[in-house]
Amino acid sequence: MNYQETLQFLFAQLPMFQRIGAAAYKADLDNTLALCKMLGNPERQFPSIHIAGTNGKGSTSNMLASVFQEAGYKTGLYTSPHLLDFRERIRVNGKMVPQDFVVDFVEEYRNRFIHIKPSFFEITFAMAIEYFRQQGVEMAIIETGMGGRLDSTNVVKSVLSIITNIGLDHTAFLGDTLEKIAAEKAGIMKPGVPVIIGEYQEEVASVFLQKAKSLPCDISWANKRLAVTLSSDKGVPTQIFLDNQAFISIDFPLKGKYQQKNLLSVMAAILYLKTNWRLSKEVIIRGLENVVENTSFAGRWQILHEEPLVIADTGHNEDGLRLSMQQLAENQYQHLHFVLGMVNDKAVDKVLQLLPSNAHFYFCQAKIPRALEVSVLTKQAIALGLNGIAYSSVETAFSTALQKADPKDLIFVGGSTFVVAEALEYWNQINSTKINNQQSAD
Numbered sequence: 001m002n003y004q005e006t007l008q009f010l011f012a013q014l015p016m017f018q019r020i021g022a023a024a025y026k027a028d029l030d031n032t033l034a035l036c037k038m039l040g041n042p043e044r045q046f047p048s049i050h051i052a053g054t055n056g057k058g059s060t061s062n063m064l065a066s067v068f069q070e071a072g073y074k075t076g077l078y079t080s081p082h083l084l085d086f087r088e089r090i091r092v093n094g095k096m097v098p099q100d101f102v103v104d105f106v107e108e109y110r111n112r113f114i115h116i117k118p119s120f121f122e123i124t125f126a127m128a129i130e131y132f133r134q135q136g137v138e139m140a141i142i143e144t145g146m147g148g149r150l151d152s153t154n155v156v157k158s159v160l161s162i163i164t165n166i167g168l169d170h171t172a173f174l175g176d177t178l179e180k181i182a183a184e185k186a187g188i189m190k191p192g193v194p195v196i197i198g199e200y201q202e203e204v205a206s207v208f209l210q211k212a213k214s215l216p217c218d219i220s221w222a223n224k225r226l227a228v229t230l231s232s233d234k235g236v237p238t239q240i241f242l243d244n245q246a247f248i249s250i251d252f253p254l255k256g257k258y259q260q261k262n263l264l265s266v267m268a269a270i271l272y273l274k275t276n277w278r279l280s281k282e283v284i285i286r287g288l289e290n291v292v293e294n295t296s297f298a299g300r301w302q303i304l305h306e307e308p309l310v311i312a313d314t315g316h317n318e319d320g321l322r323l324s325m326q327q328l329a330e331n332q333y334q335h336l337h338f339v340l341g342m343v344n345d346k347a348v349d350k351v352l353q354l355l356p357s358n359a360h361f362y363f364c365q366a367k368i369p370r371a372l373e374v375s376v377l378t379k380q381a382i383a384l385g386l387n388g389i390a391y392s393s394v395e396t397a398f399s400t401a402l403q404k405a406d407p408k409d410l411i412f413v414g415g416s417t418f419v420v421a422e423a424l425e426y427w428n429q430i431n432s433t434k435i436n437n438q439q440s441a442d
Contacts (some may be wrong), residue, residue: 003099006106007086010120031118032152035126038112042133046076048140048156049269052148052185053164053198055320059254059262059300060164060198061143064269066294067287068139069093071278076132076140078125078153083299083421084428090128092135094294101131121145125152139277147174149187160272161188161217163208164198164265167319168347182207194218194272198265222268230260240267248281250288256301256313258323263288299420301327304427307407309333312424314417316342318350324414325354333410337401340381341365341394341419344372351415352384359412361388362397366418394422 001009036043049064051057058079065077075093082088087096105127113123132140144151148163166182174184182204189195189211197208200221212219229239230252237249240263247267252259266288270279291297301324304310309331315324328336338359342348343366355361363378365371378390391397401411413423 001103001107003103006103009106009110010086010123028150029152029154031116031122032125032155034116035118035122036129036155038109038116039126039130039133042129043156045133046137046140046157047159048142049160049162049273050142050144050153050156050158050188051162051164052144052151052188053162054167054181054185054317055315056164056198056258056262056265057143057162059259059297060162060265060269061141062295062297063262063266063288063291065091065094065141066291067266067270067279067284068141068277069294070287070290071280071283073138073277074136076128076135076137077295078128078132078140079143080121080124080145081417083417084425088296089124090131091295092132092137094296097127097131102127105130119152122152129156144185144188147187148185150184151188154188158188158190158193160269161190161193161195162198162265162269163188163195164262165319166199166201166204167317178203179207183211186211189215189217191215192217194220196220196222196265196268196272198222198268199261220268222264224268225271226264226267228260228263228267230257230263238263242267242271248285250285252288253292254297254300255303256324257327258315258320259300298424299417302424304424305411308337308402308405308409308411310402310411310413310427312413312420314420315414316346316416318347318354321351321354321414325356328356328410328412331410334406334408335360335410337362337405337409337411338388339364339394339397339401339411339413339419339423340377340388340415341374341397342372342377342415343368343370343418345370346372348372348377348380349384352381352386355381355386357385359386359388361386362401363388363390364392364394364397364419366394366416366422368418371416371418394419395426398423398426 051061061079065075068075077091080089090097142153142156144153163185166178174181225243227241231238238252240247299314302312313324315321336359339362341364363374365374374390405411
């Protein structure tokens with residue numbers, strides 16, 4: 001198989017939650033354990049920082065990976081889902097796993113998969129830990145998928161666990177209350193391995209405390225000693241405070257205000273780890289300032305253009321979108337154009353009620369089976385007083401918004417990671433075409 005054939009095999013033959021939803025969910029770790037055994041347990045060959053939570057775990061993972069890279073450690077980074085390229089999920093020192101490794105891995109173990117019948121996520125995780133082992137990573141930053149206790153990643157040899165926050169998402173699998181979801185996320189906590197909770201939430205604090213006591217393990221909340229003043233203005237630094245004293249100032253490239261909470265988690269982790277790892281202030285500053293360059297982090301309040309202002313953000317559940325919409329309301333613009341698509345397992349009405357009523361919506365659906373049908377989305381949105389038109393694809397919706405927007409307008413693309421992914425793909429295509437045309441003219 002070549003690379004494209006290998007991807008088709010992965011996507012089509014093995015269930016993938018991001019594409020098909022419930023049918024891909026596995027309620028145990030049996031397949032993962034079988035894959036690890038088949039590979040000689042590579043997950044035991046390197047230390048890991050294991051990160052769970054409803055929102056912010058991707059940002060937290062990328063920031064930590066960037067800091068460890070700047071410290072000179074060979075750093076593995078495993079995240080999901082990807083935006084443009086499957087290989088984004090598996091990186092070492094910011095570089096994606098080579099296509100040849102993906103092909104060779106599937107070729108070598110394809111016949112054994114038939115007996116184990118792993119999911120897409122299970123086989124991708126197995127691929128990641130084997131690649132990390134072969135590359136000799138000194139630290140792996142591992143983001144969970146949907147949950148924690150039964151997540152494929154919950155076999156890693158962690159030196160620190162991080163749980164960013166708890167919100168109502170994936171309730172069909174993780175439980176329909178914050179307490180039940182917290183119990184699932186708390187499943188990544190392990191005896192003797194400290195855990196940092198990014199956000200103190202009264203409703204679930206006791207869940208984490210009881211789990212920590214039963215293991216036992218040390219537990220702390222990120223805001224206990226730390227505070228962040230996040231700046232979204234050019235030239236004004238983001239300030240991080242330790243014990244009410246200024247600790248570091250950085251020119252922080254991630255402009256989503258929700259990153260304030262993620263920075264707390266990252267800094268709490270670094271303060272714990274710096275005892276045994278080379279994480280100086282200078283390294284921390286470089287790591288946070290260079291996170292985009294070091295890890296190719298994208299899709300989180302990503303500003304694609306200035307006039308009109310074009311923002312893409314992957315916030316896709318009630319808690320995530322609430323924060324994004326609060327920040328969106330702080331922007332000044334002449335007209336607001338909103339390219340919106342969702343997946344079919346979210347609380348659609350609750351999300352729609354958070355969206356700005358003054359926007360013109362370009363309703364669409366991503367090219368995945370889980371996408372909410374655009375006709376259904378449009379009907380529900382209009383019933384709640386939102387105005388807009390349905391489009392046949394993300395590309396058509398986004399391109400129409402770009403054509404209609406004036407320089408003083410704002411275009412926001414969101415509602416689903418997959419809508420943002422297709423919009424970014426189109427954006428890259430049109431910019432590549434412009435560059436090629438300019439070069440031809442020269």
